[in-house]
Amino acid sequence: MSQTFLPPEWLKQLCDPYAVLGISVSADDRQIFKRYHTLAKLLHPDRYAKSYDSDEELAMAIFSRLINPAYEQLKHRQKRLIAIAMLRSDARVLQQQALCVQSAIAEEIMEMSAPQAELFYEEAIACYAEAKYKSLHQSYQVTQQIRILNLVYLQLQKPDLFPPQKTVRIIPEVEIKPIELTLAQKTNVKPLLTNYAQRHYQRAIEYVRLANWALAVQELRDAIKLEPNNSNYYALLGLVHLKQKFVGMARVYIRQALKLNPQDSLALKYAHGLKIKPGENTDPKSMAKALSIAALLSRFNEGKRSQVKC
Incomplete structure (x- = not known):
């Protein structure tokens, strides 16, 4: 693999931006943003500064040519809906052509009830996400597995389960405005511990x-x-x-x-x-x-x- 560019088959992974980031197709704004920043830290060049192989350049290529484009697509809700629609189309093609996905995890989830499949899917994605970029050279295979899981999961879900993805907020958002403190105030500030x-x-x-x-x-x-x-x-x-x-x-x-x-x-x-x-x-x-x-x-x-x- 060249250190300066990614193979064409790697770039084709952008047809499923969810798989590229390693998140579920039901992820909301907060989850997408959180995952992007996790990957930004994980693939930062400083982590590979002392590396004697091509990992630093590969990490930069993955982040710039895969992670960034995938995030740009998913951070906009309208583009996110388009991505879901395209994935649903791919899932229907697989189903209509009776193409059997020879994946044990796919077969397992298809035999579950809807609630069980929902939980199993989310936990499987979490497991894959944890391992996805631990080995940069294996990330392609992991992405492919996530894509399989996404397509099988979408086959089982009704279209109305993905409306304009309104997030159920348990804690309302509060706008926080910056406050400029005087020197005396700064020296007497006690940190507020948040659990x-x-x-x-x-x-x-x-x-x-x-x-x-x-x-x-x-x-x-x-x-x-x-x-x-x-x-x-x-x-x-x-x-x-x-x-x-x-x-x-x-x-x-x-x-x-x-x-x-x-x-x-x-x-x-x-x-x-x-x-x-x-x-x-x-x-x-x-x-x-x-x-x-x-x-x-x-x-x-x-x-x-x-x-x-x-």
């Missing part, structure tokens, strides 16, 4: 009340990243998986909640039904797999996947 993990947790509670399992999982995953030892987050995540009948995943999270806090009321409420014994320890390997969604995807990672061309 962002609790914000994610509170939003997750609201999403659970709305039965929006995918967004609840996303908020709880973010909360756990910030506070990995809070039993409340694991207990609620276990409940969300239990509601979707992912009993194995629910058991892992409830068990971890009880490990962190044996008196966690929510975890205790469901422990008996999940056959979790008091004081039962969590297998660290199982916990790591659950956190990365590997428990759902590990059986699909063996062997080569077929690729869906643009």
Whole structure:
């Protein structure tokens, strides 16, 4: 692979800008913006300054020729709707021509109920996104897998599930205006500590009340990243998986909640039904797999996947 440009087949990935960024087709403005800035940091040249291979130039090429164009398309709602329409068209072509996508993960999601498919899809995307640019040279294959998942998911969804993508806002936006402080004020300012993990947790509670399992999982995953030892987050995540009948995943999270806090009321409420014994320890390997969604995807990672061309 040349270090100065990307192969034509890589550039064709822009037919699915969602796959390029590594986000779900239901992502809203906030999620798209957050993912773009994550990738900007991940692919920044400074990360490869001490590299002795072509990674620095490859990272720059990926960001300038793939990430930037994909973000430019998705940050505008009208262009986003056009992208969804084109992906739906590709999904219909696959369906009408009876082309079987030989992907175990695609076959798995097609056998699920709509709520289960929704949660599984969001978690699969999160898992792929986490691994997507860890190896720059493997990012093409990961993007292809995300595209397959997007097309299969869109086959299962009704068109009215993607209106002009109005975001359900749990916390209203507040315009923050800059304030110029005097020197005396600046020297007496005490930092205001914000518990962002609790914000994610509170939003997750609201999403659970709305039965929006995918967004609840996303908020709880973010909360756990910030506070990995809070039993409340694991207990609620276990409940969300239990509601979707992912009993194995629910058991892992409830068990971890009880490990962190044996008196966690929510975890205790469901422990008996999940056959979790008091004081039962969590297998660290199982916990790591659950956190990365590997428990759902590990059986699909063996062997080569077929690729869906643009």
